[in-house]
Amino acid sequence: MAQVHIEVRPGAYRDSVSLLEVSRAVASSPGVEDAIVAMGTPLNVDLMRELGFHLDQPSPNDLIIAIRAIDQAAIINGLSTMAAEFSSIDQRARSASGDGQLAPPRSVGRAHDADLALISVPGTGAFAEAIDALEAGQSVMLFSDNVPIWQEIILKEFASSRNLIVMGPDCGTAVIGGVGLGFANVVRPGPIGIVAASGTGAQQVLALLDLAGVGITHCIGVGGRDLSAEVAARSTMSAIAALAEDPDTKTIVLISKPPAAEVAELVRSSTSAISKPVVFALLGEGSPDLTKTTEEILGTIGVVVPDWPSWGEVSTLRATGKYLRGLYSGGTICDEAMVIAANQLGQIRSNIPLRAEWKHDPFAESIEHTFIDFGDDAMTVGRAHPMIDSTLRIERLHKEMADPSCGVIIMDVVLGHGADADPAPALSSAISEAHDHGQKTPVIISLIGSSGDPQGLIRQAEILSGVGAFVTVSNATAVNIAISLIQMNEAS
Amino acid sequence: MNELRGLLQNNNLKIATAGVPLLADALSDQLVPISRIDWRPAVPGSQEALNRVMADGRRDGANSLALARMLAAGALLVDVRQAKDALGLEPGTFLHAGPPLTWERASGPMRGALLGGTIFEGIASDAETAEKILSSGGIDWEPCHHRDAVGPMAGVVTPSMWMFELLDPTTGNRSWCSLNEGLGKVLRYGAYSGEVIDRLRWMREVLGPLLKLAVQRRNESPAGPIDVQAILAQMIQMGDEGHNRNRAGTLMFLRDLLPDLIESGAANSDVATSARFMGGNDHFFLNLVMPACKLQTMAARNIPGCSVVTVMARNGTDFGVQVSGTGDTWYTGPAEIPVGLFLGSYTEKDANPDIGDSAITETAGVGGFAMAAAPAIVRFIGGTVPDALAATRRMYEITVGENVSRGIPVLEFRGSPTAIDVTRVIRTGILPQINTGMAGRIAGVGQVGAGLVNPPMECFEGAIQGLAQAAPQVG
Numbered sequence: 001m002a003q004v005h006i007e008v009r010p011g012a013y014r015d016s017v018s019l020l021e022v023s024r025a026v027a028s029s030p031g032v033e034d035a036i037v038a039m040g041t042p043l044n045v046d047l048m049r050e051l052g053f054h055l056d057q058p059s060p061n062d063l064i065i066a067i068r069a070i071d072q073a074a075i076i077n078g079l080s081t082m083a084a085e086f087s088s089i090d091q092r093a094r095s096a097s098g099d100g101q102l103a104p105p106r107s108v109g110r111a112h113d114a115d116l117a118l119i120s121v122p123g124t125g126a127f128a129e130a131i132d133a134l135e136a137g138q139s140v141m142l143f144s145d146n147v148p149i150w151q152e153i154i155l156k157e158f159a160s161s162r163n164l165i166v167m168g169p170d171c172g173t174a175v176i177g178g179v180g181l182g183f184a185n186v187v188r189p190g191p192i193g194i195v196a197a198s199g200t201g202a203q204q205v206l207a208l209l210d211l212a213g214v215g216i217t218h219c220i221g222v223g224g225r226d227l228s229a230e231v232a233a234r235s236t237m238s239a240i241a242a243l244a245e246d247p248d249t250k251t252i253v254l255i256s257k258p259p260a261a262e263v264a265e266l267v268r269s270s271t272s273a274i275s276k277p278v279v280f281a282l283l284g285e286g287s288p289d290l291t292k293t294t295e296e297i298l299g300t301i302g303v304v305v306p307d308w309p310s311w312g313e314v315s316t317l318r319a320t321g322k323y324l325r326g327l328y329s330g331g332t333i334c335d336e337a338m339v340i341a342a343n344q345l346g347q348i349r350s351n352i353p354l355r356a357e358w359k360h361d362p363f364a365e366s367i368e369h370t371f372i373d374f375g376d377d378a379m380t381v382g383r384a385h386p387m388i389d390s391t392l393r394i395e396r397l398h399k400e401m402a403d404p405s406c407g408v409i410i411m412d413v414v415l416g417h418g419a420d421a422d423p424a425p426a427l428s429s430a431i432s433e434a435h436d437h438g439q440k441t442p443v444i445i446s447l448i449g450s451s452g453d454p455q456g457l458i459r460q461a462e463i464l465s466g467v468g469a470f471v472t473v474s475n476a477t478a479v480n481i482a483i484s485l486i487q488m489n490e491a492s
Numbered sequence: 493m494n495e496l497r498g499l500l501q502n503n504n505l506k507i508a509t510a511g512v513p514l515l516a517d518a519l520s521d522q523l524v525p526i527s528r529i530d531w532r533p534a535v536p537g538s539q540e541a542l543n544r545v546m547a548d549g550r551r552d553g554a555n556s557l558a559l560a561r562m563l564a565a566g567a568l569l570v571d572v573r574q575a576k577d578a579l580g581l582e583p584g585t586f587l588h589a590g591p592p593l594t595w596e597r598a599s600g601p602m603r604g605a606l607l608g609g610t611i612f613e614g615i616a617s618d619a620e621t622a623e624k625i626l627s628s629g630g631i632d633w634e635p636c637h638h639r640d641a642v643g644p645m646a647g648v649v650t651p652s653m654w655m656f657e658l659l660d661p662t663t664g665n666r667s668w669c670s671l672n673e674g675l676g677k678v679l680r681y682g683a684y685s686g687e688v689i690d691r692l693r694w695m696r697e698v699l700g701p702l703l704k705l706a707v708q709r710r711n712e713s714p715a716g717p718i719d720v721q722a723i724l725a726q727m728i729q730m731g732d733e734g735h736n737r738n739r740a741g742t743l744m745f746l747r748d749l750l751p752d753l754i755e756s757g758a759a760n761s762d763v764a765t766s767a768r769f770m771g772g773n774d775h776f777f778l779n780l781v782m783p784a785c786k787l788q789t790m791a792a793r794n795i796p797g798c799s800v801v802t803v804m805a806r807n808g809t810d811f812g813v814q815v816s817g818t819g820d821t822w823y824t825g826p827a828e829i830p831v832g833l834f835l836g837s838y839t840e841k842d843a844n845p846d847i848g849d850s851a852i853t854e855t856a857g858v859g860g861f862a863m864a865a866a867p868a869i870v871r872f873i874g875g876t877v878p879d880a881l882a883a884t885r886r887m888y889e890i891t892v893g894e895n896v897s898r899g900i901p902v903l904e905f906r907g908s909p910t911a912i913d914v915t916r917v918i919r920t921g922i923l924p925q926i927n928t929g930m931a932g933r934i935a936g937v938g939q940v941g942a943g944l945v946n947p948p949m950e951c952f953e954g955a956i957q958g959l960a961q962a963a964p965q966v967g
Contacts, residue, residue: 011564013897015905093899093906098864098881104530106889106920111508111527115499118519120511121531124539128546128919129510129531135552138508139499143515150966154547165496179505179524182515218500242495388514417518454521 002033005067005075006055012063013039014086022085026067029081031074035067037082109136118181119168120144126169127151134158134166141181141221142168145377149230152223156234165238171221172199175206182221183387185416186452190215191301193249195239197222197256200330201283201290203414203448204475205255208294210450211473212306217249227259233267240267244274251300255281255293283332285339285354289476310472311465314481317442319407319489324348324482325400326371327393327411329386333446334373337410337479344483345369351376366400387419394430401434401441407489408442408482412475413464415449415457422455424463431467442485443469446478538918538953541960545915548963550797551817558792558800558816559893559911561663562856565791567724567784568717570659570666572704576651578668579639584615586633589647589849590807591822595627599808601682601844604935605646606633608684612692613650619684637803637814640790641668642782642849645680645931646808653692654700656780658720660787667783667790671695671703674773680848681931681938699766702758709752718748720784723777728858728898728908733866734781735850735859736927736942741777746770782849785856792816792911799959800892801912804855804924804947808847808931813951815914818958825950830930832943833871844933846945851926857895857910860925860944861887865900865908869927875944883925884909890916890924914959917952 014022019038026035034051038044040058048055053066065082069075094112095102108117109132117133119126123146130140134155142155147169159166167174167181173196174181178189183199185206192209194216196202202219209216220243222235236254243249252274259267259282271278277300281293288296295305324341328334331352338348349360350371362372362379373379374386374393386393393411400406413423431443445464449457461471472478509516510529519526534542545551575581586609588602598606607622610631616622625631636643643649647670655668673691677683711717723744730740746767753763770776789802798816805812810824827845834842853859863870864884867877875883884900887909894907912924923946930941 011560013563015896015899018905093904096902096904096906097885098902101878101882103882103885104528105508106530106532106922107916108508108510108529110889111506111529114506114508114527115497115502116505117508117510118515120509120515122511122533124543125531125533127543128534128915131546132919133508137497139496143511151543151547154966158549163494163497165499177500177503177505179507179522180518181507182518238496242500245495246500417522418515 002068002070003072003075004053005065005079006053007065008040008058009063009065010059011061013061014063018089021089022082025085026078026082029074029078031070032078033068033070035078037063037065040064108133108138114138116141116176118143123147123169127155130155130166131158134162134164137162137164139164140166140168141174142166142171142223143182144168145170149225152225152231153234156231160234160238165220165235165242167221167235168223171223173202173219174221175216175219177218180417183414183416183418184219185210185450186454187450188215188452190217191248191250192216192297193243193246193252194219195222195236195243195252195254196220197224197226197236198283198332200414200448201255201332201336203330203416204290204333205253205281205294205297207448207450207473208291208308209297210452211309212294212298212303214298214301214303217246218243227256227263227267229260229263233259233263236267237270240271240274240278244276250276251297252276252278253281253297254278256283258282258284258287283336289336289340290333291474291476308472308474308477310470310477311461312468312470314470317470317485319485320441321403321405321407322486322489323366323405323407324369324486325366325406325409327396327400327409328371328373329375329393330412330414330448331373331375333412333448333475334371336475338371340476340479341369341483345486351378366403366406372396387414390420390423390426394426397430398434401439406441408444408485410444410446410478410482412446412448413460415447415453415455415460417454419455424460428463428467428469431469435468444478444482445469445471446475447471447473448475449473532921535918535921535949535953538956541956542915542918544960544963544966545799545956547966548797551799551915554795554798554817555800555892555911555913558795558798561791562788562911563895563897564662565660565788566662567658567660567720567787569656569707569720569780570711570717571657572654572700572707573657574651574700575649575653575655578655578657579641581649581651583651584631585651586631587636587639587641587643587647587649588633588807589636589643589645589847590805591810591812591824592635593807593809597809599844599847600933600935601847601931602646602808604682604684605648605679606631607935608679608688609648609650611684612689613652635805636849637805639668640666640786642786642852643670643680644672644778644782644850645848645929646682647849648679652696654696654703656783658780658783658787660791663791665787665790667786669779669783671699672773672776672779674769675775675939677938682935683938684936698762699769702753702756702762702766705756705758706749706752709756710749713752718745720780724781724784724858725897728862728865729901731866731868733859733862733869733927735778735853736929737774737866737869738777738781739774741781742770742774745777745780778850781858782852785852785858788856789852794819797963799914801855801914804851804926805849806846806851808844811846811947811951813947813955815955815959818955818962821958823951823954823958825948825954828945828948830928830943830945832930832941834930834941835939838932838940842932842937842940844931846928847931848928850928854924854926855912857891857908858898860927861891861910862898862900862908863925863927864902886922887925889920890922914952914955918956923947923949
């Protein structure tokens with residue numbers, strides 16, 4: 001029994017030539033017997049009646065869709081052919097330049113076929129661009145920082161209401177379906193889905209998983225403030241829900257600083273109905289470090305923890321002074337290192353101090369144990385991020401090596417998309433230069449990178465260890481070694 | 493599998509990038525298809541207001557509604573009436589183009605047109621007397637837009653002038669415009685010599701009444717009223733852009749009306765003179781395009797939270813803009829001098845700043861916005877064909893949507909860019925493109941050229957502040 005579909009769309013004008021094209025395409029879709037898509041002019045309505053479509057006289061400004069097909073499925077098929085045909089006509093028009101000169105769009109919303117917008121404009125302009133993207137149906141990765149929290153809340157509310165997500169603001173790292181956004185490591189496909197409120201924290205976990213032979217589905221960044229009481233985990237909840245539904249994701253990992261109590265409750269209750277394991281990797285004092293967390297994740301999928309690779313010989317290293325100095329480009333791993341170090345060594349001065357009274361001006365000389373996060377907002381004003389440009393860190397390295405109170409230096413080197421294309425040579429020549437001046441302070445490198453990163457993990461490690469630096473892929477290991485060298489020096 | 497619209501299951505991600513080129517390069521290195529945005533900071537001083545307007549949850553829906561209403565508005569020519577009857581224009585009251593203006597600040601062509609109007613109405617017999625009356629407050633005047641009317645160039649309307657009356661059947665709104673006088677020395681360009689006044693009198697005594705008869709006959713015929721919107725859609729596909737080129741539109745209008753003119757019973761000689769007058773003036777139909785465009789933008793008025801421009805108009809001194817979300821408030825800035833070609837030996841020094849309500853065409857998505865449809869005029873206004881294509885394409889960046897009933901052939905029938913969004917002007921710094929005629933700066937000279945002009949950014953800077961004040965407070 002043939003099915004008939006007649007639909008009137010008031011005011012939906014299309015020109016007659018386009019409509020002929022569309023009608024022809026619908027009529028030739030499988031199972032469709034007759035199809036007319038036309039404006040409701042008297043002529044067209046007569047034509048439809050001759051084909052046995054019965055309809056009242058519509059307005060000439062109404063678009064009429066009339067389809068007869070063998071069954072309902074064929075009608076639905078015909079309608080989707082129609083939608084595709086209209087969209088291909090629109091696409092043809094939008095990409096027509098007339099003279100071949102197409103200027104690039106001036107706002108993300110005008111990139112009509114984009115699914116996602118990666119926005120890294122200055123913070124004051126970021127909100128308008130992000131709203132525009134959401135209105136155009138694009139999810140957003142908001143790399144920009146200095147976005148006020150009220151704007152973040154509006155963006156995230158709006159995104160949830162449209163079934164979209166805002167990753168950020170101040171989101172440095174994400175991997176969506178293998179595509180690295182911002183500072184992201186090259187990862188293999190695998191069963192782990194990550195939600196991360198911390199960029200370098202996520203990179204440490206991504207890199208270690210990769211070195212254990214384990215891949216990920218996605219790493220969804222949410223921005224450092226997402227689990228604050230004000231933002232109330234809006235993006236985290238959307239990300240967890242999406243990973244819960246994603247068939248390829250077997251284990252969900254949330255990497256974050258400890259959230260506000262009510263937010264933690266909110267997140268836990270949202271995960272209670274999820275049948276997949278959810279691992280909370282909370283950073284900070286009293287929590288396991290990222291290496292231990294990664295080992296726990298491996299446990300949930302029954303993968304044996306490997307020996308984390310390192311390059312260099314610890315036994316040959318001797319601290320040259322009493323104090324530990326940390327020169328970091330990644331905020332979260334700097335924080336992780338300070339938590340471990342403070343536990344053993346006590347007060348650690350820093351521009352991102354664990355306690356307010358340990359605050360230290362990063363441009364002033366180091367005092368006792370001092371850690372500097374060179375990626376902190378205040379240090380990147382008018383300057384590229386230290387993962388891209390290591391000039392400041394290398395200057396500081398020279399100073400610390402010349403300082404007799406400095407016993408051991410710990411640094412991170414972050415690889416992956418977006419980062420310095422070849423960081424090791426500049427760093428190793430700075431170390432050699434210091435050695436030439438008789439400065440022998442040991443340098444411990446926490447090398448955050450996966451086996452597939454474009455810089456070449458092993459090559460970077462070998463260049464650095466070639467000048468006597470000790471290199472390890474685990475930040476926790478790196479800091480523990482540095483601490484033990486300091487302690488050995490004190491004991492002797 | 494619908495969470496985040498399938499983002500996580502999309503194996504063919506397409507990404508738009510705005511900001512740091514390095515991050516875009518990193519995506520290109522991964523062979524991900526990207527669209528690099530040519531992003532620029534917002535107009536200085538407007539960022540905070542812009543953010544408030546962007547945060548207004550009503551804006552997106554309001555703008556879509558404004559566009560839908562603009563696209564749904566029709567324009568039927570239902571009558572031709574004198575301004576005193578159609579608009580209730582009292583004796584001694586005139587209308588003019590653009591935002592409100594005093595005699596002291598009025599430019600040469602505006603003064604010339606007001607002088608001419610005073611003489612035409614018989615209030616003064618010569619320019620000297622007329623000037624005394626006008627400068628001493630003897631005549632009241634207000635913008636055409638305040639009465640839902642539009643007037644090209646000086647746009648001076650006096651009570652006895654005949655007006656086209658257009659009806660939007662969707663909303664029931666009506667709009668009016670005077671009859672076009674032709675080119676050369678004409679009142680709308682500020683000329684008021686004897687020949688100008690004589691022509692106006694002929695229009696009042698012969699052309700106006702004849703058009704009224706013909707339009708009435710046409711309305712009562714089975715064909716019904718002339719559909720100005722339908723002619724407008726067709727003329728865009730015939731090389732007109734509806735502001736500086738109205739040749740095809742004028743001929744189609746004449747074709748539609750001629751049988752009723754002939755059968756009106758008027759003297760053959762009057763019919764012939766009128767047909768010759770209308771057919772000999774390529775801009776005759778402009779005065780029908782303008783009220784049709786006004787009906788479109790009227791349909792989009794007064795939508796709370798809406799950042800769509802509903803009026804752009806110039807009085808020869810100021811450029812004025814109105815925005816849907818803030819009703820009748822004018823946002824003004826100094827009118828600029830157009831850039832283009834000059835007639836005869838005139839130069840830029842002879843040109844008056846931008847004048848006329850005809851920028852209503854661009855407000856409704858034709859004129860400069862449809863330049864790509866009118867390659868024949870690009871040289872006349874001092875451009876090249878690629879310039880015209882680029883101009884139309886640029887306007888898509890600042891408009892809410894497209895009018896598919898006005899497909900531009902060379903752009904694969906892409907609809908003309910429609911509904912100017914103040915937030916997009918402020919974000920991109922792209923100003924609306926207006927095609928225009930140029931009036932001489934001295935009263936009485938008439939047209940000196942034609943060219944391109946933009947509104948001053950001040951209009952949009954004012955509008956974004958006004959919208960921000962009207963937005964709900966957040967943050």
